């Protein structure tokens with residue numbers, strides 16, 4: 001079989017959730033962010049594993065993702081929609097009991113008119129200027145809106161992965177100014193914010209990437225292993241080339257393995273001539289261009305050609321690969337291909 005295997009350790013995701021939960025006091029609830037198909041790892045399996053670990057509140061980006069989480073978990077857990085209440089969302093919100101985080105006066109009006117009495121939260125913009133109600137608008141609508149009983153007031157940090165960035169303290173101050181004295185439960189911290197310490201935790205934290213083994217949660221257990229099958233091996237003489245655009249030329253007699261995965265599987269072309277795969281603990285350089293379904297690897301130094309080479313595993317995390325590709329672990333995770341055979345590891349069975 002020339003299909004690569006993506007192994008997803010659900011126990012590690014559960015352990016990471018517990019570890020992040022432990023970083024805040026007993027009065028702080030820990031939610032789980034499962035947007036973008038649980039950062040590419042599979043909404044249904046991941047959400048169920050997190051619910052089993054103890055998560056009771058889930059965040060997704062859009063209503064359709066909320067539907068998938070509800071179908072996986074059944075009634076009970078609160079599912080919050082970060083994009084708020086868009087035109088066309090009303091029936092989904094109602095039928096699947098989704099809680100929109102309202103971002104603008106337009107969304108507030110839409111929600112209160114379409115679904116009076118239906119739970120909602122409000123996202124406030126404390127300086128990131130991406131989503132959320134702005135200070136002046138908030139001051140105008142807060143008295144009326146607080147009467148309607150929001151279940152949560154939340155905001156999002158722009159620079160939480162840089163602990164010393166002055167933006168963190170600035171946004172914290174603005175969040176206090178906008179929400180102190182409201183009596184409404186508050187949520188401010190994603191993974192990075194949790195690591196900034198208790199002042200940032202408020203009532204509910206919302207970790208995402210840390211659950212899946214990514215920076216900045218350095219204590220995270222590794223979650224993903226990506227093993228790519230070797231389809232064919234050949235000897236290449238000095239002066240011969242490998243791959244599109246003659247992207248690599250042998251300087252010495254070499255053994256080249258052709259491996260089954262490419263940019264159609266999320267392995268970006270920016271890794272051309274610029275990454276390593278692993279045979280156990282032995283690194284093997286990716287040589288030449290990444291093509292759609294294939295990559296080529298220099299295995300000259302291996303005593304025996306293995307059946308598989310790992311692109312993600314114990315010796316290469318999503319962040320290591322992201323560094324090579326000039327991106328971030330989040331993008332590596334959410335680009336993981338749909339052709340991979342997905343194996344879920346779960347000791348509880």
Ligand SMILES: *Cc1c(COP(=O)(O)O)cnc(C)c1O
Nearest residue numbers: 033156190191206207208209210
């Ligand atoms: C994506 C997101 C999160 C989770 O962030 P991580 O950095 O992955 O922990 C939390 N809150 C909001 C508003 C988000 O957009």
